[in-house]
């Protein structure tokens with residue numbers, strides 16, 4: 001029986017919008033009042049959040065170039081994609097889009113068959129239109145480097161998968177006599193993201209007659225060698241796991257692995273090219289001597305990342321969308337001040353109260369609510385989990401120290417579509433984690449994110465908040481602050497309410 005410790009009847013949250021003096025209840029899912037003022041939001045410089053490295057907007061020309069591309073296209077049929085790929089892509093999205101959780105109007109009304117899905121019209125998102133037009137339209141035989149940058153939850157995975165698959169399906173048959181080798185690689189920073197992208201590609205590979213492989217902690221080398229001999233079309237892996245291949249005796253040199261790779265995607269690129277990953281990532285990229293296409297993709301473009309890749313690759317085509325570095329408009333952002341009574345400086349009490357308020361606010365009727373709580377340091381996760389358990393919450397924690405399979409099982413509870421709630425008591429599940437899970441993970445139907453710690457920079461804020469509000473679905477982000485944080489977050493609610501860009 002899940003009972004909650006109540007501090008007082010109604011949570012008092014610092015209001016970020018609406019008339020003075022009336023703290024809105026959590027129940028009101030008033031839409032973000034940014035629509036009117038967001039039109040001139042770009043008249044202001046990006047808002048620098050926090051003292052650390054800022055975000056860097058790709059040049060205006062490339063962004064404007066993308067704008068007029070986007071406006072005209074509303075259908076995948078208008079894009080240069082071979083028919084079997086277009087059909088496979090649309091089908092995959094129809095079955096797996098987060099938009100389906102919007103279609104769960106009640107536990108019994110689960111979408112059961114294709115015809116019920118037909119109501120879901122799948123159109124290319126702006127970043128998909130731009131990436132497919134620019135990359136598929138580029139006939140140059142030389143080595144092309146692209147960056148794809150677009151807001152969280154806007155469909156970047158298919159924005160790079162479509163050109164990658166198009167290139168595999170339209171490539172000239174190899175005249176080298178043997179198919180053995182790897183044709184393309186998708187690099188990701190975490191095992192969870194390798195699984196997520198591999199699952200997306202697996203949904204279309206059979207109908208496109210492509211051999212794909214996931215090379216990760218649970219992969220089998222014998223299976224890899226068998227597929228390698230047949231020819232691997234796409235390998236989904238992490239830089240570390242890809243490098244580990246050269247330690248096997250039968251792999252004489254890295255060149256044997258990399259010699260045939262012509263298309264590589266570095267997803268969550270600002271992570272994979274940051275000081276903690278770059279040696280491994282760059283060691284791999286520089287061994288790929290036959291690359292025709294290299295794509296870096298991310299929802300944030302930190303200045304350091306921009307400098308690093310422009311230094312290595314002098315000619316880069318940047319593809320970025322008008323809303324880059326903005327939080328999706330569908331997200332409501334609220335501050336909770338733990339310094340006021342009854343919390344008196346205890347962020348944990350404010351967190352417990354926020355969870356209680358979410359539990360009682362009447363949203364997500366008929367489904368188990370799931371809340372993701374982000375903290376800055378992994379050593380704080382277990383303490384927060386234990387504390388919340390004392391308040392009666394159903395809560396789990398994940399850090400990079402946890403066993404990979406346990407991590408994946410817990411993530412799956414939060415990344416799969418919302419589960420019907422059979423008994424009214426067990427209506428709320430909580431996941432406490434760090435930035436390990438703030439990037440890329442397609443949490444499906446998560447409507448509430450709580451930032452227990454103030455993120456130290458805009459990039460972390462964008463990625464954490466971006467686990468909700470995906471594909472413009474509604475979502476709420478609560479940031480719990482103390483008086484000492486006020487200086488750090490001053491002006492942030494107004495900036496986000498006006499849909500301004502973060503810098």
Ligand SMILES: Nc1ncnc2c1ncn2[C@@H]1O[C@H](COP(=O)(O)OP(=O)(O)OP(=O)(O)O)[C@@H](O)[C@H]1O
Nearest residue numbers: 096097098123124125152153154155156157299440
């Ligand atoms: N054209 C589309 N129409 C509807 N849903 C889509 C479309 N393209 C992708 N989706 C769905 O949107 C969700 C988010 O896509 P994806 O994970 O690629 O976003 P992203 O931009 O990579 O996010 P992040 O920046 O957090 O990594 C997925 O559920 C995906 O199935």
